[in-house]
Amino acid sequence: MIVLDYRDKRPIYEQVVDKLENLIVCGALESNMKMPSVRSLAMELSVNPNTIQRAYAQLEQDGYLYTIVGRGNYVTSENEWKGGKKKALCKEFTELLAKMKELGISRQELLELISAQYPGEEENV
Amino acid sequence: MIVLDYRDKRPIYEQVVDKLENLIVCGALESNMKMPSVRSLAMELSVNPNTIQRAYAQLEQDGYLYTIVGRGNYVTSENEWKGGKKKALCKEFTELLAKMKELGISRQELLELISAQYPGEEENV
Amino acid sequence: MIVLDYRDKRPIYEQVVDKLENLIVCGALESNMKMPSVRSLAMELSVNPNTIQRAYAQLEQDGYLYTIVGRGNYVTSENEWKGGKKKALCKEFTELLAKMKELGISRQELLELISAQYPGEEENV
Amino acid sequence: MIVLDYRDKRPIYEQVVDKLENLIVCGALESNMKMPSVRSLAMELSVNPNTIQRAYAQLEQDGYLYTIVGRGNYVTSENEWKGGKKKALCKEFTELLAKMKELGISRQELLELISAQYPGEEENV
DNA sequence: GTGGTCTAGACCACG
DNA sequence: GTGGTCTAGACCACC
Numbered sequence: 243m244i245v246l247d248y249r250d251k252r253p254i255y256e257q258v259v260d261k262l263e264n265l266i267v268c269g270a271l272e273s274n275m276k277m278p279s280v281r282s283l284a285m286e287l288s289v290n291p292n293t294i295q296r297a298y299a300q301l302e303q304d305g306y307l308y309t310i311v312g313r314g315n316y317v318t319s320e321n322e323w324k325g326g327k328k329k330a331l332c333k334e335f336t337e338l339l340a341k342m343k344e345l346g347i348s349r350q351e352l353l354e355l356i357s358a359q360y361p362g363e364e365e366n367v
Numbered sequence: 368m369i370v371l372d373y374r375d376k377r378p379i380y381e382q383v384v385d386k387l388e389n390l391i392v393c394g395a396l397e398s399n400m401k402m403p404s405v406r407s408l409a410m411e412l413s414v415n416p417n418t419i420q421r422a423y424a425q426l427e428q429d430g431y432l433y434t435i436v437g438r439g440n441y442v443t444s445e446n447e448w449k450g451g452k453k454k455a456l457c458k459e460f461t462e463l464l465a466k467m468k469e470l471g472i473s474r475q476e477l478l479e480l481i482s483a484q485y486p487g488e489e490e491n492v
Numbered sequence: 493m494i495v496l497d498y499r500d501k502r503p504i505y506e507q508v509v510d511k512l513e514n515l516i517v518c519g520a521l522e523s524n525m526k527m528p529s530v531r532s533l534a535m536e537l538s539v540n541p542n543t544i545q546r547a548y549a550q551l552e553q554d555g556y557l558y559t560i561v562g563r564g565n566y567v568t569s570e571n572e573w574k575g576g577k578k579k580a581l582c583k584e585f586t587e588l589l590a591k592m593k594e595l596g597i598s599r600q601e602l603l604e605l606i607s608a609q610y611p612g613e614e615e616n617v
Numbered sequence: 618m619i620v621l622d623y624r625d626k627r628p629i630y631e632q633v634v635d636k637l638e639n640l641i642v643c644g645a646l647e648s649n650m651k652m653p654s655v656r657s658l659a660m661e662l663s664v665n666p667n668t669i670q671r672a673y674a675q676l677e678q679d680g681y682l683y684t685i686v687g688r689g690n691y692v693t694s695e696n697e698w699k700g701g702k703k704k705a706l707c708k709e710f711t712e713l714l715a716k717m718k719e720l721g722i723s724r725q726e727l728l729e730l731i732s733a734q735y736p737g738e739e740e741n742v
Numbered sequence: 743g744t745g746g747t748c749t750a751g752a753c754c755a756c757g
Numbered sequence: 758g759t760g761g762t763c764t765a766g767a768c769c770a771c772c
Contacts, residue, residue: 251755253762268469280745290764295745308499312744312771324470331467332480338463339484342456344393345449349485355457359464360474374683378756415757503771518719540772574720581717582730588713589734592706594643595699599735605707609714610724626770628747655760665749670760687756687759 243278246287254289258297259304266306266317267327277307277315371412379414383422384429391431391442392452398444402432405440496537504539508547509554516556516567517577523569527557530565618653621662629664633672634679641681641692642702652682652690 244261246254265271277283280298284291298315301307305323307315342352369386371379390396402408405423409416423440426432430448432440467477494511496504515521527533530548534541548565551557555573557565592602619636621629640646652658655673659666673690676682680698682690717727 255762267466279743281743291745292765293763295747296762298745309745310498310772311501311503311746313498314744328470328472331463331470331472332476335463335467335477335480336484338456338460339481342460343484344389345453345456347453347456349481351457352460352481355460356464356474356477359461359468373685373688376686378686380756418757505771543772578720578722581713581720581722582726585713585717585727585730586734588706588710589731591642592710593734595703595706597703597706599731601707602710602731605710606714606724606727609711609718630747654758656758666760667750668748670762671747673760684760686761689759 244287246289255293255297255300258287258294259300262297262301263304263306266323271317273317273319275317277317279314369412371414380418380421380425383412383419384425387422387426388429388431391448396442398442400442402440402442494537496539505543505546505550508537508544509550512547512551513554513556516573521567523567525567527565527567619662621664630668630672630675633662633669634675637672637676638679638681641698646692648692648694650692652692654689 243265244258246257250257262271262277271277277298278286280291280294284294287294298307298309302309302315305326306318308318309315339352368390369383371382373379375382377385387396387402396402402423403411405416405419409419412419423432423434427434427440430451431443433443434440464477493515494508496507498504500507502510512521512527521527527548528536530541530544534544537544548557548559552559552565555576556568558568559565589602618640619633621632625632637646637652646652652673653661655666655669659669662669673682673684677684677690680701681693683693684690714727
């Protein structure tokens with residue numbers, strides 16, 4: 243389900259947050275689905291339960307999970323996190339655009355990169 | 368020349384690297400220009416010389432500076448770093464696009480964000 | 493009669509206490525009225541009978557219910573809990589006022605908040 | 618500086634957060650003042666450093682502190698937290714008002730409680 | 743069994 | 758010396 247990269251400089255709990263967030267965003271973990279328990283996921287990843295606990299706490303704070311004490315952690319429904327996520331990505335996109343523009347990358351080059359991701363849609367839409 | 372933000376979570380040396388890289392990319396620091404000495408820049412920013420030393424080392428590794436022992440640090444000529452930088456940014460851009468597409472952000476929305484950065488250029492260029 | 497919020501951080505029994513207390517305070521549950529049995533309410537809410545038992549015990553301790561062993565739980569008459577409740581709320585109110593004053597919130601602002609709750613009563617009453 | 622109440626059911630870190638927040642709000646801890654280090658405060662309170670760490674992290678997230686890794690924790694300037702705090706208190710105030718109104722506490726009684734806190738200001742302001 | 747908190751002790755990057 | 762992370766192991770309330 244998750245593979246940790248111990249060569250990565252980022253803390254483990256952050257890697258776990260990232261991977262799980264991706265799984266939730268891409269729909270692999272469905273709304274209201276029960277997540278593996280703190281202890282079981284810790285065992286599976288050979289990591290201390292506290293570390294998973296911290297990751298789950300972060301995900302809850304970011305709105306991707308909700309916790310019922312004594313029962314487990316569950317995946318939040320999509321519309322509760324979608325708005326925030328979209329806003330964050332657009333911000334990142336704008337900042338990246340600024341850097342690219344400064345380097346002299348033309349609007350045309352950007353459009354080509356986009357067309358590679360959104361095939362079939364003509365440019366004169 | 369450089370203003371540090373001590374509340375930034377990133378380490379100081381990384382901020383210095385970032386700022387200097389920006390100054391080089393935007394052309395404020397010209398090719399083959401002599402950089403301020405480690406000690407003088409450390410004094411100017413009120414930080415430990417080790418911190419500046421580390422930043423310079425990082426910039427040299429990234430190809431933005433070259434060192435002449437006993438003489439100082441100099442700015443690399445543009446064509447030596449431009450290709451790598453551009454490639455890195457395009458890769459980042461493509462990965463970000465993939466995430467945005469997954470979230471359901473339309474091609475149209477992207478074009479609007481781009482138009483905000485590249486004003487004056489019509490969409491049917 | 494009662495709707496539980498499983499995403500609420502508070503324990504279930506505490507939510508039950510709160511909801512029942514509200515129903516008693518607002519008069520929906522009249523004095524000396526018989527409460528539903530522990531088991532039946534537990535069934536209705538799909539929770540463990542222990543949870544309801546604990547809630548009833550708490551309500552009894554707070555003076556809102558009295559128990560007749562072998563018969564069931566009954567709502568206390570109003571005058572037995574009203575005094576204590578009022579005193580507790582006023583204490584809470586005073587403490588909150590102190591905090592607000594410390595933050596520089598003016599008397600005028602407080603009056604406006606009150607007017608929003610007690611509409612129709614003029615300020616010079 | 619801080620006294621813990623071990624009979625309190627709330628977690629220790631939460632008590633620490635509460636006390637420190639109060640000290641900051643009331644001005645006892647001035648802007649940009651250096652807080653005691655994690656380890657020293659832990660020693661002073663006879664508590665594990667992790668516990669203090671968690672409290673500081675919470676306070677940072679709430680905007681009362683900012684952290685410079687390797688240097689220490691510092692008190693945020695007032696205007697960075699004042700708005701959020703005021704909003705939170707007003708919300709609490711409104712909710713409390715609703716409860717009091719339900720219990721039949723009159724507007725007049727509230728005004729008297731307020732006058733006790735804001736002496737000298739006449740009612741017909 | 744579940745999540746939440748806490749202790750004791752360790753290592754790391756940073757300055 | 759500072760904050761940040763992690764482990765190992767423990768206890769608690771809740772259900």
